[in-house]
Amino acid sequence: MDKINQICSKVFPLGYKISIHGDLVSGTANTSLGDVALIGTVNQAAVGVDLAFELAGKVLDIVQHSPELPIIILVDTQGQQLSRRDELLGNAGYLSHLSKCFELARDRGHRIISIIYNEAVSGGYLALGMIADQSFALSDAQIRVMALPAMSRITQIPLERLQELCKSSSIFGPGVENYVALGALENIDDAHLASLVESAISNKSTIDNRAKLGHERGGRNMAHTIIESIIKAC
Amino acid sequence: MRIENTVGIRESTARQRVLAILDADTFQEYLPPSERVFSPHLKSLGMPVSFDDGVIIGEGAIGGQNIYIAAQEPGFMGGAVGEVHGAKLTGLLERAALRKPAAVVLLFDTGGVRLHEANAGLIAISEIQRAMFNARKAGVPLIVVSAGANGVYGGIGIISRCCDYIVITEEGRLSVSGPEVIESQKGVEEFDARDRALVWRTMGGKHRYLINEAQTFVKDQIQDIRNALMQYFNKPIPINLDTVMAEHQHLGERLRKYGKAEDALDIWRDLGIANPVDIPSLDFDAFMTIANQVRENG
Numbered sequence: 001m002d003k004i005n006q007i008c009s010k011v012f013p014l015g016y017k018i019s020i021h022g023d024l025v026s027g028t029a030n031t032s033l034g035d036v037a038l039i040g041t042v043n044q045a046a047v048g049v050d051l052a053f054e055l056a057g058k059v060l061d062i063v064q065h066s067p068e069l070p071i072i073i074l075v076d077t078q079g080q081q082l083s084r085r086d087e088l089l090g091n092a093g094y095l096s097h098l099s100k101c102f103e104l105a106r107d108r109g110h111r112i113i114s115i116i117y118n119e120a121v122s123g124g125y126l127a128l129g130m131i132a133d134q135s136f137a138l139s140d141a142q143i144r145v146m147a148l149p150a151m152s153r154i155t156q157i158p159l160e161r162l163q164e165l166c167k168s169s170s171i172f173g174p175g176v177e178n179y180v181a182l183g184a185l186e187n188i189d190d191a192h193l194a195s196l197v198e199s200a201i202s203n204k205s206t207i208d209n210r211a212k213l214g215h216e217r218g219g220r221n222m223a224h225t226i227i228e229s230i231i232k233a234c
Numbered sequence: 235m236r237i238e239n240t241v242g243i244r245e246s247t248a249r250q251r252v253l254a255i256l257d258a259d260t261f262q263e264y265l266p267p268s269e270r271v272f273s274p275h276l277k278s279l280g281m282p283v284s285f286d287d288g289v290i291i292g293e294g295a296i297g298g299q300n301i302y303i304a305a306q307e308p309g310f311m312g313g314a315v316g317e318v319h320g321a322k323l324t325g326l327l328e329r330a331a332l333r334k335p336a337a338v339v340l341l342f343d344t345g346g347v348r349l350h351e352a353n354a355g356l357i358a359i360s361e362i363q364r365a366m367f368n369a370r371k372a373g374v375p376l377i378v379v380s381a382g383a384n385g386v387y388g389g390i391g392i393i394s395r396c397c398d399y400i401v402i403t404e405e406g407r408l409s410v411s412g413p414e415v416i417e418s419q420k421g422v423e424e425f426d427a428r429d430r431a432l433v434w435r436t437m438g439g440k441h442r443y444l445i446n447e448a449q450t451f452v453k454d455q456i457q458d459i460r461n462a463l464m465q466y467f468n469k470p471i472p473i474n475l476d477t478v479m480a481e482h483q484h485l486g487e488r489l490r491k492y493g494k495a496e497d498a499l500d501i502w503r504d505l506g507i508a509n510p511v512d513i514p515s516l517d518f519d520a521f522m523t524i525a526n527q528v529r530e531n532g
Binding site for chain 1: 264
């Protein structure tokens with residue numbers, strides 16, 4: 001079975017229906033709490049202007065025709081499309097538009113949950129997965145901004161030094177556990193994913209608590225305190 | 235200290251920019267360098283730190299109206315966003331959502347995520363984005379200025395377009411992936427980063443204004459930038475079904491009309507510009523005359 005069907009059958013044992021066009025997947029699924037809308041990507045999609053626009057259109061369809069239906073984003077992206085054409089046409093405008101569509105949905109009562117079932121990288125992850133109210137990842141998912149060898153090349157910090165630092169810090173190394181420690185992902189056991197997604201659907205909080213979680217989990221020690229101190233400054 | 239009105243912000247520091255743009259003696263900084271709030275991660279990598287982590291935030295007045303302002307320091311890590319830097323921007327925007335100033339002015343000048351703290355930087359940009367949406371929902375207009383030497387790239391490029399307005403200069407740039415990143419990943423045939431003319435016409439202020447990725451094109455002069463900002467004070471654009479659908483239609487039309495364009499010159503020609511090759515060399519007034527004609531038509 002391919003990865004998208006594997007994750008769907010795991011999370012939606014009561015049934016799901018998806019269709020795949022190019023790198024875009026959409027559909028619906030049943031849960032014990034009712035139907036949910038599915039939207040996302042396959043094939044480690046590079047998110048450029050065309051795909052971002054199609055995804056945005058799907059989100060707007062849900063907003064217009066299925067009020068308050070929870071939206072589950074199935075994330076598999078290698079990042080933003082790296083091309084001259086996409087930048088020429090304004091990829092920032094398209095990726096931000098996709099985010100605005102999700103924000104509009106949230107504002108109109110749609111619960112938004114993302115599941116990283118294969119890969120999530122930088123700009124694609126930002127626009128597609130991180131916009132959710134709650135975010136889950138399979139324990140073997142690949143999550144990163146940049147692989148360590150490339151990071152070493154650009155920052156001029158020796159690879160061995162970066163690898164050593166990764167043992168004590170969640171700040172720059174790839175991996176699900178790092179993003180959990182930093183507060184961006186729920187801390188889960190893959191075996192319980194279906195029930196955890198269901199409880200996330202019934203959770204109504206739309207407050208961004210990632211900095212707080214990152215603080216509590218010891219991955220990010222400064223962000224939460226700084227944000228709070230600025231809000232409260234006289 | 236005020237910079238002369240004839241001087242712009244491209245060559246100045248973040249602090250000079252803030253002091254020049256605000257009314258004299260109105261700046262009140264949050265977490266100033268004297269509080270030494272800097273990146274613990276750079277320190278553990280043995281790298282130099284900055285006591286404001288490369289971003290200045292606070293409040294002040296422009297034309298007598300209370301606004302919040304942030305400026306990224308171009309000379310520190312290329313304006314890149316780490317944990318502390320990002321949290322300062324998020325805090326400012328969340329504060330704005332509660333206190334409702336006439337606007338939040340964001341002087342961005344950045345390559346995006348700071349690789350030395352990559353995960354924290356990326357998450358921070360997502361948190362800034364959520365805080366931007368909160369401020370917009372509270373009715374506070376967010377205005378990005380792209381006029382700095384680094385341009386506005388990466389995740390900050392994306393979330394800049396989540397703001398109400400973008401003010402750009404000819405030398406400002408706005409994109410997601412930078413020329414060097416595209417070239418290193420996809421080859422010089424895809425993007426020759428040394429071809430500066432290609433960079434400017436693909437990502438630069440004139441092109442962004444022509445295709446409506448930026449709402450205002452200004453000269454890089456302090457008084458012009460102040461005027462451009464003031465026109466948007468207390469004029470928030472709501473994020474609702476009507477505005478998002480309108481944007482969807484606009485972006486769909488752009489793809490249909492220009493999706494096959496090979497170069498900015500093709501788009502400019504299709505926009506109805508008679509001599510697109512002249513656009514990069516036109517002075518401000520000549521460019522604006524042509525640009526405002528075709529922007530109205532398109």
